Amino acid sequence: MIDDATRPWPAAPEGSSSASPHVNVEVAIIGAGIHGCALARELTLRGVSCAVVDKGAVGGGTSQWSSQLLHGGIRYLQTGDIRQMREGLSERATWATLAPWRTRWESFWMPHRGLFEGLSHRLGIGLYDAWGKDRPGWPAAFKLGSVPKAQFAADGRAVDTPFRGAVAYADLLTWDRDLVKDLAASSTATWLDFHEVEGFEMDAGKLKSARLRDRRDGTARILAAPVWVFALGPWNDQCLHQWFGETWKRLRLSSGLHIWFDAPELLSRCARPWAMMQGHGRILFVIPRDGLLQVGTTERAVEEGCVPILDSERDELYRALEANIPSVAWRSLPVRLEEIGVRPLVRPPKDYAGTAKLSREAVLETHPKLANLRLVLGGKLTTARALMDRLATELSGQPCPRSRTEPLTKWDGQAPPMQ
Ligand SMILES: Cc1cc2nc3c(=O)[nH]c(=O)nc-3n(C[C@H](O)[C@H](O)[C@H](O)COP(=O)(O)OP(=O)(O)OC[C@H]3O[C@@H](n4cnc5c(N)ncnc54)[C@H](O)[C@@H]3O)c2cc1C
Incomplete structure (x- = not known):
């Protein structure tokens, strides 16, 4: 396992630049x-x-340490920042046009705990997908809206979960670096x-x-x-x-941790990415991609652009996974990579x-x-x-x-x- 947290400022490679003095x-x-x-x-x-x-x-x-999503920001359904959401949805379509080889459409499932939450997700996601209907290259096989009950139940993460069903929405994956x-x-x-x-x-x-x-x-x-x-x-x-x-x-800086699990058996039972609302506009993602399962992310106020991963931060992510997807023994799954990135957020006048x-x-x-x-x-x-x-x-x-x-x-x- 590579612990990405202890990296120093990267050493310069051998060689020289051809730029003039x-x-x-x-x-x-x-x-x-x-x-x-x-x-x-x-x-x-x-x-x-x-x-x-x-x-x-x-x-x-x-x-290079982002969640690798080109998105309208499904979290803005909670925070109500519709202008930012619409700009993101429009830009998502632009990226899919400019670099189709670096982007991949996905149908994300947002699970819900009961009828009321399900209805509110359907409403919010309905707007999200209507505003984001410009999706160049969208695969016709991907379905949006309510996920059929049997399909949700067949997903390996649904066993013993507090969720009763899911609503699917569209977003775009990328390879950030x-x-x-x-x-x-x-x-x-x-x-x-x-x-x-x-x-x-x-x-x-x-x-x-x-x-x-x-x-x-x-x-x-x-x-x-x-x-x-x-x-x-x-x-x-x-x-x-x-x-x-x-x-x-x-700026105010906030670190976010991703863990990439090398868990082929679980991966084979995961249909589509899950995006779970955690309150306060936070989302827990579990995304099958590139043969691994990417999970994240956390949010911790920090002071520098490069920070180590804290045990408490890792534990917070595991606890969120265990609460939402209890049938998986998350702490014993093999980890391929842990990555922590620092978000630069504009400091508001009133902090x-x-x-x-x-x-x-x-x-x-x-x-x-x-x-x-x-x-x-x-x-x-x-x-x-x-x-x-x-x-x-x-x-x-x-x-x-x-x-x-x-x-x-x-x-x-x-x-x-x-x-
Ligand atoms: C955990 C996490 C998840 C995220 N997920 C998403 C997402 O899914 N979708 C999304 O749209 N955004 C996401 N973001 C936000 C996004 O990743 C960042 O806002 C964006 O990458 C910032 O880009 P930048 O060019 O401003 O900064 P950087 O990519 O950090 O570039 C700044 C550059 O400055 C250089 N530098 C630093 N110091 C010096 C110096 N002294 N001299 C010269 N150069 C220097 C650095 O080496 C670096 O290359 C996420 C961020 C984090 C942390």
């Missing part, structure tokens, strides 16, 4: 997660030059991965250039640009403190104790002191393209309808897209 571009992006890479594609589509810097690998941050790499491959940006930012030069209240050090071979580089975007995910506050001494926090209630919506902020620096705060995989489309339009003055239709370039899985 002085890189001059129109837009400099720091952070090569889904937001940084989506922005690089948007700028390329508009003919604007850019460079993307990351301390680690492309797609090596939070964007590969999707990020496809976005990177769809751009002509200069890629400066495994580069440490050593400092910045300023000029008249603006960022002018950054001093970089290649972590592979120690080469020094200067990156200069008139416009800067930081897309640092959960590391935003930490980096602004390190680079500019800022102490106020724009709450828990993070489950916080919006997943992103904010684009112009730095209050550095007029040419934009910060990407919060957000989701699902809405990253749309948000970066808006930002690129703003920065370049050029809208680009092709952003919603031009297929991504497939990263071939052999060579990093940035070489």
Whole structure:
């Protein structure tokens, strides 16, 4: 079993970058997660030059530890954020068009405990699927709405469960890190991965250039640009403190744990993914995918972008599984992988104790002191393209309808897209 929790900042690979010692571009992006890479594609589509810097690998941050769903957010049925839901449903269809090889439609079952809960799920899910009826490539064999009783009872998870039935809804699975790499491959940006930012030069209240050090071979580089975007995910506050001494926090961070079980016998008895409402907008997922059973996720307030998995957090996930699916001996199933990711959530003006209630919506902020620096705060995989489309339009003055239709370039899985 790999314990993903104790990872250090990834070591740089052997070799060197072919980038020149002085890189001059129109837009400099720091952070090569889904937001940084989506922005690089948007700028390329508009003919604007850019460079993307990351301390680690492309797609090596939070964007590789998500639940891997491109979704409208079924949890918003509880939190009532219909605008975010509708944006997610629309973006889901866009991703299915841009990268069909990185997406797979699924019919999720949402189990219910009794008649009243079943009726309310049918109503909410009815709206969710009606608003999300644009589903390019949806397999005709997948049924939505009430799951027939016999079919629900035949699922290996239904034995002794408190649930009496289920309603099926549609959502889109993805492979998050590969999707990020496809976005990177769809751009002509200069890629400066495994580069440490050593400092910045300023000029008249603006960022002018950054001093970089290649972590592979120690080469020094200067990156200069008139416009800067930081897309640092959960590391935003930490980096602004390190680079500019800022102490106020724009984000609240929340870790989420996934466990991947290697349980072929149970897997063979699981029909479709289950999504179980846990209250306060929390969902417990049990998803058969890639020959494994993916379960998650938890929600714990944390202070850093990389955190260890706590025993209490793991125990919380097991207890939720045992309460909802008691016939499975979860703690004795072989675990292939445990993964913990940290969600960057925008800190609201009035702070709450828990993070489950916080919006997943992103904010684009112009730095209050550095007029040419934009910060990407919060957000989701699902809405990253749309948000970066808006930002690129703003920065370049050029809208680009092709952003919603031009297929991504497939990263071939052999060579990093940035070489
Ligand atoms: C448990 C969990 C489940 C989730 N599930 C979903 C889901 O199902 N669907 C969905 O749409 N969203 C989901 N999300 C949200 C989504 O994963 C994130 O919001 C998104 O990946 C953030 O992308 P980003 O580009 O902003 O950040 P990141 O991917 O973290 O990118 C930031 C980059 O900045 C780099 N960086 C950090 N420090 C420095 C530095 N000093 N110098 C240079 N570079 C630096 C990092 O290496 C990293 O590559 C989930 C999040 C979590 C944690």
